[in-house]
Amino acid sequence: MQLLSIFLQVSSGTSSWFTPVMMGGMILVFYFFMIRPQAKKAKQQKQFINDLQKGDKIVTIAGIHGKVNKVNDDNTLEMEVSPGSYIKIERSAISMEWTTNINKPAAEVKK
Template sequence: MGNLNQFLPFLLMFVVIYFFMIRPQQKKIKQEKEFDASLKVGDKIITKSGFHGKIVELTDSSAVMETMSGKLKIERSAISLELTAALNKKA
């Protein structure tokens, strides 16, 4: 019983860390992967640096987006899930 009382605070701390830090991060990574897989030509997007545009070409690791000033080649990971979702919800 004494050993259990010694390890109980560490066990509780691990459970709290898991539910408040590790699990939400895993959920966010899963959402970003699903978002990345669902991108298609013609989608309106916003990059993490704030560029607005429309996808005109997609490859495995990059995308070409058309902006008002021309075309830009960007990494797919540079497309913001939150900003793009907010843009498409507004439209």
């Protein structure tokens, strides 16, 4: 029992600088592996949605495939799902991942 109390006293003296360093390290790991990539992906998604124009092939989050027919000023767009059939959707309902895969050549998608 006496050995345990001596060990705790010794280890508490060395942890005065070690604990803040470890906490700072954990914060850096969370930032670089979780927060930063999510912020970068959100920025790319916003840029992708802002750059949409007539004729772009898109896929909604719900999986509906079509072409942009008209881009409206009220954060919506008109999408042609089949010839002569149009639906109005919100810009935020567009999936960047699926759309970029649709627009890639077939040889790149198979890799």
